[in-house]
Amino acid sequence: MARLFGSHSLTHQVLIQKGTTFSDRPEIYPLRAISTASYGPTWRAFRHNLASNFLRPSNVKSYSWARKYVLGVMIAHIQEQQEAVGTIKLPEDSKLTQTEMVSMCSEFLVGGTEATSNALQWIMANLVKHPCIQSKLYVEIVAVVGPPPPPPPPGVDHELELVITEENLQKIPYLKAVILEGLRRHPPGHIVLPHRVTEEVELQGYKIPKGATINFMVAEMGWDPEVWDDPMEFKPERFLMNDGSGVGFDVGGSKGIKMMPFGAGRRICPGADLALLHLEYFVANLIWYFHWTVPDGYTVDLTEQAKFTVVMKNPLKTKIFSRTKTTTA
Numbered sequence: 001m002a003r004l005f006g007s008h009s010l011t012h013q014v015l016i017q018k019g020t021t022f023s024d025r026p027e028i029y030p031l032r033a034i035s036t037a038s039y040g041p042t043w044r045a046f047r048h049n050l051a052s053n054f055l056r057p058s059n060v061k062s063y064s065w066a067r068k069y070v071l072g073v074m075i076a077h078i079q080e081q082q083e084a085v086g087t088i089k090l091p092e093d094s095k096l097t098q099t100e101m102v103s104m105c106s107e108f109l110v111g112g113t114e115a116t117s118n119a120l121q122w123i124m125a126n127l128v129k130h131p132c133i134q135s136k137l138y139v140e141i142v143a144v145v146g147p148p149p150p151p152p153p154p155g156v157d158h159e160l161e162l163v164i165t166e167e168n169l170q171k172i173p174y175l176k177a178v179i180l181e182g183l184r185r186h187p188p189g190h191i192v193l194p195h196r197v198t199e200e201v202e203l204q205g206y207k208i209p210k211g212a213t214i215n216f217m218v219a220e221m222g223w224d225p226e227v228w229d230d231p232m233e234f235k236p237e238r239f240l241m242n243d244g245s246g247v248g249f250d251v252g253g254s255k256g257i258k259m260m261p262f263g264a265g266r267r268i269c270p271g272a273d274l275a276l277l278h279l280e281y282f283v284a285n286l287i288w289y290f291h292w293t294v295p296d297g298y299t300v301d302l303t304e305q306a307k308f309t310v311v312m313k314n315p316l317k318t319k320i321f322s323r324t325k326t327t328t329a
């Protein structure tokens, strides 16, 4: 049975200050991959390879054509009916089997896309439910990039001429605030992957034995009324600096943990920056091109359902209008 941590300060102590003791994984997984590897040289090599190849900033940037292509597919889909892996270098004695290679690819392709697409759905659901927030976001987008072009006609091709570029995303602080608020209010994982303690530790009078499995109450930390005002309300403004000029929030929680949708410390999600980029890119462009409204007689239902990640029990329904025309489905 896992011991669960819900305290922000204790979690910071455990994951950041005493990270080496609390970053192992229990031996419950049959296959070696980044998320399942024991804390040690093999795990370090796996992560280093992911960070310095697949997730290297220049590599991520070189795939902006793929993001644009996917956006085009999404927009074409909306109109009708409405992501290179680098080489893996390992310590000499630890060759990967073919099965382990497949497991590692699926870990960041399937795991990463599932969490990101769920987060996208939660964020869009909140923008449909809160038209004032959607309008404010649209106004801020237009202030940076100008009015939207018409979407391409249905069924023609997926090549978009104009998209909000990754550079321009950096100039829209409210967009970042919306994404962070979505991840706070609806973290795709309500707990992280299990951690294993590598030596006996005493924390606030409690002994945690060597080998114990621990986890962290990610969702509850983001909803804690001691830390967040009106925690169950969707209020992106809470992430803006007082003058509204930017977002001063450290997702990694190195100085203090207020929420941890990507975990924290040594095992923090290595895909966090990529996921944030994808969320900002797709939300910004989808809101720029289309006005997302509530269909007659329908109420956006934010009931959660635990699957591999936490999903919307009743998927979002929305009526979408091109910002430059009067109708689409």
Ligand code: HEM
Residues within 6 Å of the ligand: 034, 035, 036, 047, 107, 108, 109, 111, 112, 113, 115, 116, 119, 187, 188, 189, 191, 192, 193, 194, 261, 262, 263, 264, 266, 267, 268, 269, 270, 271, 272, 274, 275
């Ligand atoms: C919104 C999207 C995402 C969320 C919320 C998310 C969240 C998380 C969380 C909570 C963990 C566990 C941290 C822990 O055990 O302490 C994790 C681990 C991991 N994530 Fe993500 N993730 C996302 C997207 C991605 C993407 C896009 C990738 C790949 C490109 C990725 C790859 C990984 C890997 C490989 C691990 C294991 C890290 C390790 O054990 O050292 N994730 N993620």
